[in-house]
Amino acid sequence: MLYLLLLKKKNILFIPILLDLDRNEFVIYDKNFFYTNWNLKKKKSDLLTYMLPEEDIDDLNLIKKNIDNIENYDFKDLLVKYGQQDFIISIFFYSKNNFSVLSKIKLNNKISIIKSEYIKKNSNNIMSELKTLFENKWKKLNQINTSIRLSLDLSLNSKNIKLIQRFENELNNSDLIYNFNIEKITSDKTTYNIIYNSTPDNFINEFSSKEFQINISKNIWEIYE
Incomplete structure (x- = not known):
């Protein structure tokens, strides 16, 4: 490991x-x-x-x-x-x-x-x-056990450009993000696939500490301010 x-x-x-x-x-x-x-x-x-x-x-x-x-x-x-x-x-x-x-x-x-x-x-x-x-x-x-490869699908409001820019900056700065891609863009939602080198709880803790709100009640998690 x-x-x-x-x-x-x-x-x-x-x-x-x-x-x-x-x-x-x-x-x-x-x-x-x-x-x-x-x-x-x-x-x-x-x-x-x-x-x-x-x-x-x-x-x-x-x-x-x-x-x-x-x-x-x-x-x-x-x-x-x-x-x-x-x-x-x-x-x-x-x-x-x-x-x-x-x-x-x-x-x-x-x-x-x-x-x-x-x-x-x-x-x-x-x-x-x-x-x-x-x-x-x-x-x-x-x-952190970096041999973990966790695939996450998340969406953000496409109209909130500031939120999208801030989120991508944090993805780039995170030591635990292995890779991320934009999977789909509509007028309402921008959907990402993220490969994370740790657990779902660690992802939630890391990005909550950076003042993102995360709704995990759906298959595709939603990111808010």
């Missing part, structure tokens, strides 16, 4: 929670090394851009309330507040110079739990390794 990696940037809510087991302390904000230093060093190649929560007593109490059930808590209230669909919640359990990290990750509506152990590693190295882990997780979700 041949795979194509789509290098898509992503904004994501990141909440680092530090639990100091030696002192029995729960820390999120300014006394938490991972909160204060996470965004200080960035690489140009990074695809993930992290949004950290503001210092807010309500957020603190909400997380505190659900800390014992963190693997099942959906963080819905925080996601609504920050306008994010995806998140990474990392809980850093610290004891005797060792860290155990539990990360709950939601990306593209897929939720996963990752547990990591760091024995006598400094915090900067842990932070770097976690960022690499999260980047690789995002890249893996964006791998």
Whole structure:
């Protein structure tokens, strides 16, 4: 199989929670090394851009309330507040110079739990390794099997020249369009046949994100603005 990696940037809510087991302390904000230093060093190649929560007593109490059930808590209230669909919640359990990290990750509506152990590693190295882990997780979700050849028939309003031009530009710019042809033109409809190197859902997601409306209720899909 041949795979194509789509290098898509992503904004994501990141909440680092530090639990100091030696002192029995729960820390999120300014006394938490991972909160204060996470965004200080960035690489140009990074695809993930992290949004950290503001210092807010309500957020603190909400997380505190659900800390014992963190693997099942959906963080819905925080996601609504920050306008994010995806998140990474990392809980850093610290004891005797060792860290155990539990990360709950939601990306593209897929939720996963990752547990990591760091024995006598400094915090900067842990932070770097976690960022690499999260980047690789995002890249893996964006791998496309390009051996797929999906044939799609779509139509647009022939009178809407701007829409047709914009649609063809996006077809030409898409990494997953293998080929496309105009099959038929009438005064009402312009019909295309498109060979797409991925699934119907990926086509819908890709072109919906470019502000096209897609009606899939008929054999020939219809594209609108």
